[in-house]
Amino acid sequence: MTGGTSFLGKSVLRELLWGGHEVIALIRPLSMCKLGAEVIRQIRVLPGDMSDIEAVGKQLREEGIHRFDACIHLAWSGVGADGRMNRGIQDENVRATLNLLRFSADCSCGRFLFSGSQAEYGVTLERVQQGLCSGAPIREEAVCRPISEYGKAKLRVWKEASSLAAERKLRYCHLRIFSLYGSGDHETTLISTAVRGATAGEVTTFGPCRQQWDFLHVDDCARAVVRLTEEPLVPAERKPVSDREPDSAGSSVYNIGSGQPRPLCAFVREVFALANRNPETCCRFAKRPAGPEGTPYLMPDCSKLREAIGWRPEISFEAGIRGLLKQEVRMEKQE
Secondary structure, three states: OEOOOOHHHHHHHHHHHHOOOOOEEEEOHHHHHHOOHHHHHHOEEEEOOOOOHHHHHHHHHHOOOOOOOEEEEOOOOOOOOOHHHOHHHHHHHHHHHHHHHHHHHHOOOOEEEEEEEHHHOOOEHHHHHOOOOOOOOEOOOOOOOOOOHHHHHHHHHHHHHHHHHHHOOOEEEEEEEOEEEOOOOOOOOHHHHHHHHHHHOOOEEEOOOOOEEOEEEHHHHHHHHHHHHHOOOOOOOOOOOOOOOOOEOOEEEEEEOOOOOEEHHHHHHHHHHHOOOOHHHHEEEOOOOOOOOOOEOOOEOOHHHHHHHOOOOOOOHHHHHHHHHHHHHHHHHHO
């Protein structure tokens, strides 16, 4: 596994350990502190990073490990605002990912899971308003028109890794993850900002929040990822709408989201209402210019994932937010 210290990665690690899996995690030495001592004791840590997969392979061979059942690849550099538009960083991510896939195949790995992104689709509020996108729920076979270098790189992995995996007889799963929230998320995200503001009873200013959005609890996403490593996958009968999108018996792309989109402002108002704050007086929605990627418009169709493994979200948005609000109150009392 890579990316085990990330927001999603830590949740996936917990889910793997709860399931009794033996985990080998590639972790940068300086990031080791992000994992608790209890987790460290339960996994086999490989100090290193994605820049030198050959060195990683050497470490494994020296420890007598010559095969593993699945590789879950979550590591990715340049996910911030600046890095997402940096082609050099994103090209290096693609190169490292393909090297990891080759290495996994050499180790008789049966399944390779990669964390793609909704950014591959390139559906934005602006494009919907201009009639360039339908605004209907997005299925996996939709034509992708990514805007950012980040989205373009994730799409390149899908195309190149699918072909490479077919050559190497490796099952490849490409996970297009939508918007996650939960404990441990970055403090600047919309949900983190809303939870802090609602707990403190402060008037909080947001952007317009007019676009459709989809929120999935990070633990539900982790369950989907782990299930995809474990269970036989029911092949979908869908065909891509463009020959630019690969599809084969050994490769699949899956949307991972709640499949219950709403206007983003509705989610914000619910956070404040659950904290017993009046959204009409505590929430301000102001005009802000769209960023370089435009305003994402999230409307995922997640039926393919349900058909493949029978997965459904277990944590409602209300339950997830109540948990975050209680956590925020505890933190305030400790301070």
